[in-house]
Amino acid sequence: MKTNFSLLFYLKKQKNYISGNSPIYMRITVDGKRSEIATSRDCNPNRWSKRSSRLIGTKEDVKMLNSYLDQLQSSVYQAHQELVSFGIGITSEAIKYRYLGKMDGSHTLLEAVKDHNEKMQSLVGKGYVQGTLNRYKVLEKHLSAFMLSKYEVVDMDIKRVDQAFLNDFDYYLRSNKDCENNYVVKNVKNLGKILRIGLENGWVEKDHFLGYKGKTKNVDRYYLNQEELEQIAGKEFLSERLRQVRDVFVFCCFTGLAYVDVFKLKQEHIQKGNDGERWIFTNRQKTKTRSAIPLLPTAVKIMDRYATNKVCVNKGNLLPVPSNQKLNEYLKEIADLCGIDKKLTSHIARHTFATTVTLLNGVPIESVSKMLGHTNIRTTQHYAKILDIKVGADMALLKEKYH
Structure with a gap:
C-alpha cells in the first residue's frame, strides 16, 4: 500500500523565546500524521535555513552539524525501507520506533x-x-x-x-x-x-x-609539603582577591574541610570543645558524618581576620569562599606566583591536612579519620600509604637503636 512519507528538520522555539539557541527536531510525517524526535543538537535561529532545513555557512562547525543531520536523515530513510521490506504497515510512529531500535510501547x-x-x-x-x-x-x-x-x-x-x-x-x-x-x-x-x-x-x-568487570584504581594523592605550605601561607599578594583565596585554601589545609563544607561553614559551627578551645562541629555534605575538628592557631588567625568582613557578615558565612571553579582558577595563579609546580585545588588542601599537618606530625590515624569525617578508616589509610617520609623517619629511629 502506497504511503506519503516525508522528513523535516526544524527548530523548536520556546513560547517565551527571546534569544539564544533553539533545539533541532526531526518530524516524520506519514499520510498527514506526525511523530517528532529530538536530535540532541541546537543552533541559533539566525543561522538556520527553513528552506533547506540546514545551517547556513561554510565554517567547520556548520559542516559538522549539517553532516550530522544528513546522517540522521539517512538512518530514518533506512528505517522506512526496512519496514517496507518486512511488509510492516508504514506509520510515522512505526518509522520512529524502528529508527530508535525499539518496539511500540517500550522505553529508550x-x-x-x-x-x-x-x-x-x-x-x-x-x-x-x-x-x-x-x-x-x-x-x-x-x-x-x-x-x-x-x-x-x-x-x-x-x-x-x-x-x-x-x-x-x-x-x-x-x-x-x-x-x-x-x-x-x-x-x-x-x-x-x-x-x-x-x-x-x-x-x-x-x-x-x-x-561488568571494570574496577577503579587507587591514584596518588598529591599534597603540599611543609615548605610549600609555609611558602603559600607567608606569600604577600597585592590582590585582595588572591589574598582571600589563599586564606580559604590555607584554612582548609589546617582543618581538612572539603570545598562544599567550608563554603557552607557558619559562625554557629564554631563552638568550645572539651578542652575549652574553639572547635569546628559540622556534618560532611558528602557522607553526612559528623566532623569535630580542633582549630589550630593558623586557622584561628584566618577565621578572626574575617570576623568583621562585610561580605561574610551579610551572608552569614565564616569565610569569603568563591565558587569552586573560581577558587581553583585563582589557586592556579597562586601556584604560579609561589613557584609551586603542583596543580592546586580545594581537594589538595584536604590531602595536605591529612598528610603534612597531621599524620607526619604523629597524629594517630584514627583521630585523622574522625576529623576528616571518613566513614571507614581504610579511606584514611590511603593517605598513610604514600607517606614515604614518615616511613623514613620511623626507620631512622630504629637505625639509631641498632647503630
Whole structure:
C-alpha cells in the first residue's frame, strides 16, 4: 500500500523565546500524521535555513552539524525501507520506533536517563547535590555520542543494552574520548544505576551490569609539603582577591574541610570543645558524618581576620569562599606566583591536612579519620600509604637503636 512519507528538520522555539539557541527536531510525517524526535543538537535561529532545513555557512562547525543531520536523515530513510521490506504497515510512529531500535510501547535508554535526571533535579538540596546531577547529565551526553558513533542512532530501546553494549561504551570512553580508568568506570557504574531502575520499573528483564568487570584504581594523592605550605601561607599578594583565596585554601589545609563544607561553614559551627578551645562541629555534605575538628592557631588567625568582613557578615558565612571553579582558577595563579609546580585545588588542601599537618606530625590515624569525617578508616589509610617520609623517619629511629 502506497504511503506519503516525508522528513523535516526544524527548530523548536520556546513560547517565551527571546534569544539564544533553539533545539533541532526531526518530524516524520506519514499520510498527514506526525511523530517528532529530538536530535540532541541546537543552533541559533539566525543561522538556520527553513528552506533547506540546514545551517547556513561554510565554517567547520556548520559542516559538522549539517553532516550530522544528513546522517540522521539517512538512518530514518533506512528505517522506512526496512519496514517496507518486512511488509510492516508504514506509520510515522512505526518509522520512529524502528529508527530508535525499539518496539511500540517500550522505553529508550536516554528516556530512562532523562527520567532519572528530572527526578534527581527535584531532590537537589534534599539529599542530593548539584554535582551529582551534573555527572548524570554528562553521562547522557556521552551515551548520545556513543550510540550515534557505534549504532548510528540517537537513542535505542533500553532492552538492547546488554553486556556487549557496556563493554563497548567502556572502550569508547577510553579510546575515542581518551578518559582515565576511574572516570570510565564511574560513568559505566552510573549507567548501571539507570539499568537497575529500569529493571525495577519492568523496562528491562536482566541486570547486565552484574557482568561488568571494570574496577577503579587507587591514584596518588598529591599534597603540599611543609615548605610549600609555609611558602603559600607567608606569600604577600597585592590582590585582595588572591589574598582571600589563599586564606580559604590555607584554612582548609589546617582543618581538612572539603570545598562544599567550608563554603557552607557558619559562625554557629564554631563552638568550645572539651578542652575549652574553639572547635569546628559540622556534618560532611558528602557522607553526612559528623566532623569535630580542633582549630589550630593558623586557622584561628584566618577565621578572626574575617570576623568583621562585610561580605561574610551579610551572608552569614565564616569565610569569603568563591565558587569552586573560581577558587581553583585563582589557586592556579597562586601556584604560579609561589613557584609551586603542583596543580592546586580545594581537594589538595584536604590531602595536605591529612598528610603534612597531621599524620607526619604523629597524629594517630584514627583521630585523622574522625576529623576528616571518613566513614571507614581504610579511606584514611590511603593517605598513610604514600607517606614515604614518615616511613623514613620511623626507620631512622630504629637505625639509631641498632647503630
